[in-house]
Amino acid sequence: MKTRAARLFLQNLGSNNPVFSQVLGICSTLAVTNRVLNTVVMSLGVLYTLILSNILVSLLRRRIPPRVRMMSEVLIIASVVLLFDILLRAFSPEISRQLGPYVGLIITNCIIMGRAEAFALSHPPALAALDGLSSGLGYAYVLLLIAAVREVLGAGTFWGLPIAGSAWSPWTLLAMAPGAFFVLATLVWILKGAVRPQPATPEATPR
Amino acid sequence: MGPPKPILRQPMMNRVLLALVPLAVWAVYLYGWRILLLLTLTNAVGFLTEWLFCRTWKQPVSTAVFVTATLLVFGLPASAPMGMAVLGTVFALVFGKMAFGGFGRNVFNPALTGRAFLYLSFGAVMTAQWAIPFSGFPAGLAAWAPDAITHATPGMLLKSSADFPFTTLFFGFKPGTIGGSSPFLVLLGGLYLIVTRSANYRIPLAALAGFFLCHTIFWRFGLGKAGPPLQTALAGSFLIAMFFYATDPVSAAQTDWGRWIYGFMVGALSSVIGAFSVWPAGSMFAILLGNMFAPLLDWFIRQRSSAARSPSAQPLGGA
């Protein structure tokens, strides 16, 4: 049991990473990663949502009728996210203002629905929570890497503090959404090479 | 229909390089010997970048890399910092060419991909700091680089109804991009490419038609910021874009009808973007958009011609 949990944890960080291996949650990856601060808050939001929704789905897994399975999952996820949004707005209005529409968009993050479907529905709550935690961490560190590259190169700052000299001319393109594609692609390229050396697959279609 | 096998020597690319030599000489005359260093540096870095990829693929480096590096430099303002040019070259080759699988497989013209990256990233340097060229004799031939900077090129000023004499524009005694200053030399090189069949005549011809048609309409009716069509075409880097960048055999359309449509589209879009957007010049974005549609145009035209040959064939059979 213990080794199984450990393996699950590592898989979600590495070979089964939600972002660079499953290529899920790309919308938020592109949208929030231009500043490290936004990315941290977004990652915390996703982490919290993943753990809580995984636990709730897992607790209800024997009760949820298969036919309305997906509707129930969406309902649970949406409620959890709305709660997060409400709490943020009440107790941290400054961050809530900065994140704007992104918090609500956590609902549409495929990773959360994906983990509920693929894991929480068939595993006990403790394991489901661990799965949520590790998937969330796997999501978070990839996003933070992207955000660090984008903020430093695209704005010359890190966590909002200027770290590049005044002679540095920021690569504005990296601060725009298209820039995230380039950084993400490069990162996937590097990480897939490092984490999962794939056997050469024959080209699917002759070009 | 596969791409030609990459070979180390590509006679066609050599002819393109030859056609670019007069432009490089003129650039040195206008902006001093720093241009030569810029060209050498980017060509070396470009070669190195491509070699790193080709080494693992066990393929020779194509001569096209020198065309890419040179064309990238020709699209920059003369005051562009060395580091920026190098960054643009690396980006052009890695994301514009090697990421697609190397020579013959890229969708977008690599030099323009690199230029778009620089343009969107370093707007101030790319659009608002133009070195004022030397004049007389020996001009730049005895200098390293000009000091004086202006904020606008004739191409930009035409939009606010400034006027310039035809000879100034045509022979290129004006600030602008490194390669695009002299329409006279561009036309000379372009005609050489067409005569030697290194560039297909349909593309620039259709592009000129598309541009003049649209721009004349915009100008006559005072739409957007359209200046007088002939001067606008001569003032900016429109002509070099249409003759040297749009005709890139890899990223342009490959069928005859495709070339007509692609060329017309690129020319018309240059006019539209130039007249209505906040960007001073539209040729680059127009060509990138054209590149995007070129494979689709070719596919359509091949479908139609194969359907015409065998009327019973399914139109959506998939080749």
Add this chain to the structure above:
Amino acid sequence: MPSSTSPNLRQRLAPVLFLALLTAAFLSLVTAAHLASRPIVEQSRLRYLQRAVLEAAGWSVPPRADELADLFASRARLLPEEPDGPFAVVQDPQGRDDRVVFLEEGRGLWGPIRAAVAFSSLEGSLAGIAWIAHNETPGLGARIEEPEFRRQFRGKRPPLKLAPLGRPDAGDRSTMQAITGATISSQAVLELINRAASRFKPSLEHVAPTEPDMILSL
């Protein structure tokens, strides 16, 4: 064995019932949280409004909530609601001028950009602008919050138009510098300022300069 229809019916009804129960449970949870937090949210919303109005009028706003409320109460006078009328008249920090503040909305990329736009009743030009709320992309459109961007409007004379790219016409009083890569946000700001300006001109005759003494005394 029960009758043939009953298990079938139960089979069909069970999911519906389950979903209804689940919805009711979660909905009441979210609603309760929303209602419980509403006073706090309203409070902070009011604070943002007051802060924006004062900032637009040229004040540097104190961070503490009670100080902010005091400053607002002592320097700003809310005007009776009128269609297209100004929201408030605020004394400027030097005490020489009255700033007529309008609330205006522009269409941003993700949602409305709500702004307070202040005009100088003395000079008839823009005095400043501040955001009440917006949802622009952090790092791009949200750069409308940066002081350098907002400072450019002081002294400008609308209607404004976008300055050509890369040509900083610092002295030009009728152009606005856009934010690179954030065309829609910049355009929205431009339009909301021009709309506020068109509301300012007619209001000038009625409200501000006719009785300057009255306003100054407030």
